[in-house]
Amino acid sequence: MHVSTRTVCLLLGLAVAFGVASRAANADTQVEPTIALKMLNAQQQQFGQQVVKVTDNVYTAVGFHGANTSMIVGTDGVIIIDTLKGPTSAAKAAEAFRKYSDKPVKAIIYTHSHGDHIGGASAFIGDERPDIYATESFGSAEGVNKAVAPVKAKRNVRQFGRKLSPSESTNRGVAPANTDDSDGGKGFLAPTVKVPDSGLKTTIAGVEIEFHIGPGETDDAMFIWLPQNQVLFAGDNFYSSFPNLYAIRGTAYRDVLSWSESVAKMAELKPHVLVPGHTMPIRGEQTATAVLNDYSEAIRSVYDQTVRGINEGKSPDQLAHEVELPKRLKDKPYLIEFYGSVPHAVRAIYAGLLGWFDGNPTTLSPLEPKLKAKHIAELAGGTQELTEQMEAALAKQDYKWALELSDYLKWLHDGDKKRARKVKIEALRGLAAREYNAPNRNYYLSYANELESGQLSELWF
Numbered sequence: 161m162h163v164s165t166r167t168v169c170l171l172l173g174l175a176v177a178f179g180v181a182s183r184a185a186n187a188d189t190q191v192e193p194t195i196a197l198k199m200l201n202a203q204q205q206q207f208g209q210q211v212v213k214v215t216d217n218v219y220t221a222v223g224f225h226g227a228n229t230s231m232i233v234g235t236d237g238v239i240i241i242d243t244l245k246g247p248t249s250a251a252k253a254a255e256a257f258r259k260y261s262d263k264p265v266k267a268i269i270y271t272h273s274h275g276d277h278i279g280g281a282s283a284f285i286g287d288e289r290p291d292i293y294a295t296e297s298f299g300s301a302e303g304v305n306k307a308v309a310p311v312k313a314k315r316n317v318r319q320f321g322r323k324l325s326p327s328e329s330t331n332r333g334v335a336p337a338n339t340d341d342s343d344g345g346k347g348f349l350a351p352t353v354k355v356p357d358s359g360l361k362t363t364i365a366g367v368e369i370e371f372h373i374g375p376g377e378t379d380d381a382m383f384i385w386l387p388q389n390q391v392l393f394a395g396d397n398f399y400s401s402f403p404n405l406y407a408i409r410g411t412a413y414r415d416v417l418s419w420s421e422s423v424a425k426m427a428e429l430k431p432h433v434l435v436p437g438h439t440m441p442i443r444g445e446q447t448a449t450a451v452l453n454d455y456s457e458a459i460r461s462v463y464d465q466t467v468r469g470i471n472e473g474k475s476p477d478q479l480a481h482e483v484e485l486p487k488r489l490k491d492k493p494y495l496i497e498f499y500g501s502v503p504h505a506v507r508a509i510y511a512g513l514l515g516w517f518d519g520n521p522t523t524l525s526p527l528e529p530k531l532k533a534k535h536i537a538e539l540a541g542g543t544q545e546l547t548e549q550m551e552a553a554l555a556k557q558d559y560k561w562a563l564e565l566s567d568y569l570k571w572l573h574d575g576d577k578k579r580a581r582k583v584k585i586e587a588l589r590g591l592a593a594r595e596y597n598a599p600n601r602n603y604y605l606s607y608a609n610e611l612e613s614g615q616l617s618e619l620w621f
């Protein structure tokens with residue numbers, strides 16, 4: 161289906177107007193199902209497969225996998241920035257690039273160490289042995305203890321909707337669904353040149369190039385600047401969506417303030433073209449600079465509001481419902497919460513700065529879940545009444561309440577677990593249909609499928 165840019169803008173405008181109205185009451189990313197789907201379909205335009213001619217000597221391949229890869233053509237060779245996740249998709253991008261230049265690869269640059277940017281390097285080179293640039297701290301990106309790898313892997317599958325059926329799949333917010341990940345990491349080539357903390361200015365294949373250290377989505381991130389034609393490669397510190405300040409697959413604390421500062425530094429360069437790590441390049445000095453300033457301000461605002469709320473004694477639950485983007489920024493197409501989410505960011509900032517305790521002594525040593533469920537059932541008038549309340553909530557499309565009640569029922573020895581599970585599945589699908597935040601939507605749907613297939617243990621339900 162072809163949708164013109166004007167249609168997309170109109171659509172997003174409508175959807176945002178609706179989303180904002182909804183957010184005021186719910187602080188979430190829930191809208192009417194048809195609008196949620198239209199918004200996600202419109203966002204799809206950001207990663208349709210194509211090679212974008214950025215300038216006379218810069219090309220960016222969008223949509224060949226989840227992330228972007230770029231080629232800079234110099235006098236006697238080319239420079240590749242980021243290499244996709246595995247050699248198969250990288251080979252397709254490399255072939256598309258060869259239509260524009262068949263010069264040898266002189267250098268490969270990794271903007272950061274996330275797998276979707278580094279795993280396809282081998283596909284770009286023949287017999288050449290190019291220099292491979294990365295930061296000194298390259299590889300420190302994840303920071304999640306390997307001990308929890310098993311559960312992180314499951315949550316990753318849910319966040320990205322890796323096992324969803326074609327009819328359930330939309331996209332991943334800043335990347336298409338159903339990328340081929342079977343050879344992920346197989347083309348990785350280790351860095352040979354470490355960019356120091358002070359950055360680096362050099363000339364490669366006759367192209368002046370600057371490496372700026374810029375911690376953000378990862379601590380080992382840098383952004384790349386071409387002073388001659390004023391092109392900025394942002395890596396994953398910018399893409400068209402509210403940034404993923406926390407990933408629900410599970411991440412260590414992402415330094416939100418550094419991210420905001422790195423984006424502000426990028427804005428100071430006043431780029432003529434901004435090439436993101438995902439989604440389409442943005443053109444025009446005024447536009448690109450304004451976009452970066454807005455992005456930096458949005459992150460900073462969420463951080464500042466959260467810190468203010470923390471110092472007022474507010475809990476993460478309260479703050480997640482209160483903090484919102486300033487009015488001026490809410491309707492910007494590049495700040496819609498397709499990938500990152502403001503409430504998730506608020507909770508991450510709270511936990512990152514203070515840990516799990518919300519300061520309320522009630523939560524210091526709360527009731528054990530089974531005992532709490534028993535009391536809630538008593539309060540409802542018995543397990544049967546609790547079950548009826550749960551089903552009434554589902555019938556009223558009060559999905560979040562239905563989910564909470566189904567979770568209580570799972571702990572009750574006389575609870576009808578089968579019924580509760582069925583309600584949970586339906587409530588998750590109800591929430592998913594209204595959700596335009598892709599990770600939330602994918603997670604709800606994936607979890608519902610897992611529950612339905614019986615693969616989740618009693619512990620999970």
Ligand SMILES: [Zn+2]
Binds near residue numbers: 274396437
């Ligand atoms: Zn990425």
